[in-house]
Amino acid sequence: MSGSQTSLREANRASIIDAVKRHGGLTQVELAGATGLSAATVSTIIKELLGAGVVDTRTTIRSGRRAQLVTLARRTGLAVGIHVGHRSMRVALAGFAHEIVADQVLPLPSEHRADTSLDRAALLIVELLDRVGSSIDEVVGIGIGLPAPVDAATGAVSVRGILRGWDDVPVAQVMSKRLARPVFVDNDANLGALAESTAGASREYRDSVYVRASVGTGAGIVVNGQVFRGFAGTAGEIGHVQVDPQGDICRCGSRGCLDTVVGARAIVEPLRGTHGSLTLRDVVQRALDGDPGCARVIADAGATIGTVVAGLATAVNPQCVVVGGDLAETGEILIGPMRDAIHRRVLLNQIAPLEVVPAELGQSAEVQGALSMVLQATEFDVRLDEPDDDPHDEPPVEATHAG
Amino acid sequence: MPVEAVRDETIGVPDGEQARQTMTTTTTRTPLLAMRQICKRFNAVEALVDVDFEVYAHEVVALVGDNGAGKSTLAKVISGVLQPDSGLIEMEGETVAIPSPSAAHDLGVATVFQDLALCDNLDVTANLFLGREMTGRALLADAQMEDAAKKILRDLSSRIPSVRTQLRDLSAGQRQSVAIARTLIGSPRIVVLDEPTASLSVAQTAEVLTHIQGLRDLGLGVVLISHNMNDVRAVSDRIEVLRHGRNNGSFDASSASYEAILAAITGATHQGYRSVPRFA
Structure with a gap:
């Protein structure tokens, strides 16, 4: 009985972290709305997560009232978002609160090629990390948006000829080989849709x-x-x-x-x-x-x-x-x-x-979507040390699964 | 002199409106700068032979070519450093002579040379107004210059945090953007940039290229000299190739392929001037 209680709490924690990850920052009232949990449960879980250093809270104003804004603690790392367009490339870095900490647009020639552009993207990432006093070790993942349909399995453009110079290039593999970080690739309109539906006009x-x-x-x-x-x-x-x-x-x-x-x-x-x-x-x-x-x-x-x-x-x-x-x-x-x-x-x-x-997000929708893609894909260890819990409350199988 | 007037004159988002009208009303518009049959010799070396070159408002023209093709010589003729042996220079349809750099400046030509010509021991504002300081009651109008400097850097969406930073504390890319910002003082119509992205990192290159787009959006004519085919094709509207001091092709940057431009630079193709539109 008590075992199911613990796993229920863990599931609740996961859904709260998920909601915070999705939106970047939410007040406790909004969290209750987003997760369907009661305000009291949200409050208790946020206290635990705050104690464990998973989230940060700060005071904010929502509809004229003071409220607690919950964001993921920054120490959890940075995400990199890249939007490759036909004539420009945008690279942005963001923390888990979805706040963009560095952003740079690079104009590109028409019909630019994958090798040169990915090369420059990698260099740009390293330079931007340097600008915010961070390093590649802090990066949890890299999201790339391309103006062509993308095969999710290989991260390559899935229809030939639409993006010349990028055919048959396994973009995710090329990039992760270079920077040794997980790379996620998607179509730019899909990323725009993701960003607008989580934090923009269609949320x-x-x-x-x-x-x-x-x-x-x-x-x-x-x-x-x-x-x-x-x-x-x-x-x-x-x-x-x-x-x-x-x-x-x-x-x-x-x-x-x-x-x-x-x-x-x-x-x-x-x-x-x-x-x-x-x-x-x-x-x-x-x-x-x-x-x-x-x-x-x-x-x-x-x-x-x-x-x-x-x-x-x-x-x-x-x-x-x-x-x-x-x-x-x-x-x-x-x-x-x-x-x-x-x-x-x-x-x-x-x-x-x-x-x-x-x-609502204007020109940064795609790059924000790329950042959201990385942040949503990044796994969190939602289990916390709970000294008051009985050790044999949890069946060992579930413990290994959750860990 | 009233401060407001000084400010307008100095920052002078230069006749963007006029440029726009010229663009919308007619396709047979007059070029800002037209150079016809320019020749320049240094003893036995023919640096420029019958070179034609045009720059329109609201346009980035790239000047590319191998080492010694005459790119920098042409830039120096535009900016009044060198005098052509023969040929005609027109600014907005009127024949002009550019006998000195200050004459070029008075005609609205601003140039950034490769060595930038900035002072390390002065701050950003002082560098921007070097030699053209604003004065009020016999003293330097520091506050006005600082405000103007901030506005110019903001217009170029530059990343320089403070206009009081000394030049020696800035990165190579930031120094380049100060040099570009400096050209905007005194309402230029044409900005000439000689190898602005050489020896810059990717992020710094990105900033400089964004500045160049900004200059174009302000309605200026920009002459971009560069070896980097990526940068050239990214921001320019038209690409003019020089080879052994002669025109060797003119390309529409949005449609010309990398290979075609390289072929013209290396001489694999010998193109008469304006060969591209003949197919149309």
Whole structure:
């Protein structure tokens, strides 16, 4: 009887640590909400964990009241998040409270290659660690987001041609060999979805879709609070849904993919005659400054992406669509037409109308998702020394299992 | 002199608005800087032979080539250190002469040479305003200079913690960003950077490349001289190749392959000037 009591307490501890890990920092009241435990249980367990040095608490204000914010103690290590984009790479370090302690963006050439870019990423990590007075020994893991579908088993790009220069490169293996740390690789839209659904715009919802509109377009699907990747990691690759049967050939090999209609080239090209040679960043900036031509191109892209997202939303039935990526920085210029297109096509149920909202984490969503991936994957020893416990309370089998 | 006026003039986010208008209204816009048929000889050495070179506002142009291809010579002609033997230099359509570095500065050309030319024993602010100190009532306007320095460094999203740090205490990357920030004093239209990422670590390179994008976003024309093909292709809009003092190809940085550029640098391909758009 008392044995099951102990294992119950251990399970409760695990679920509290899990919740803190997921969100970075939660108040005790929020923890009770997140775990379904009573406020008294949460309070007792937090006291134990605090005594054992697993968590830290500090006073904060929630809805105008003083509250105890619970975070994981920093001594437990650092996580590294890397977001490799088509034209830049972002590397960030964070503690277990998800607080980013160092962050650096490195512009990359178009069609950069895996060997050079991973090399530079590794050097950048070591330098950033140095900047915060830490070393590689403190790193618990490295999360990498790539703008292509990723096979979770090997950490390699699972569809050839989508990310040129990265085909057949076992990214996780290359990186872990170099830095001798666990490496996790995922698609960047999936990581954006993970970050937004735990700490961003869709944290209130169980089922959501994160759309990333940038140089390429992708989506991350969250079902029941978990990112759904599909068997080979290609779930949510909306950039390769056909929208124009007579269109151009895409780099994936098929014709008229969404990416050929709303990708960076398709955004920049129609403006060349009137605006000269622009980059995607220029178009976004000009649209924000009120240039009607640039705004029009982005609005049209929003409408086209919306039609594809509507199809995805019909299949998944999310409560919320979160829009991120470079193009989303134009706000309603992109999202307005996208919302209209989605609402025109999707089955609008009466229970919960589908919301289409901008990402809250902005450009750092993907790298935060990479950090969350590492922190969630890192194992914690949740068992504490409890001198008052009877030693033969626990069956030995369970003890070895838990240890 | 009223402080406000000084500040505006000094920081002078230089005619970004104007540049933007030029960009939106027409494709046949005038280049900020156009150099036509520039020749320069040092005795028997032909450093530059009939070189054409253009820089537009809101554009990063990379100048690449092997050692001795004439990159630095061209940069020195732009910044008034060397005078061309023949050829024409136009700034925004008007023919100009650049007889000295101070003349270049007056025309809005700011240059960062490889040796940076900073003073180790002075702090960041003093280095930024070196030779162009602001004065108020016969004394140095330290507070204003410090505010202006902070603003410039913030505009470049620089990581230098304090503008009172002495230069000798800064890392190589931070010194480079001070040198780049220094070019922004006095409203330049064109910034010339000679090997800004040489001997920098990856994190420092990342910062300098981000600064270069920042200069472009401010509407400036940037001339980037570098050996590093990664850095060049990461931030530039156009890549001009020099070989033995002659133009050997012009590439659109977003579509040109590494191999094509290398081939032009090494002479594996001999391209007439502007060979790329002919296919279009």
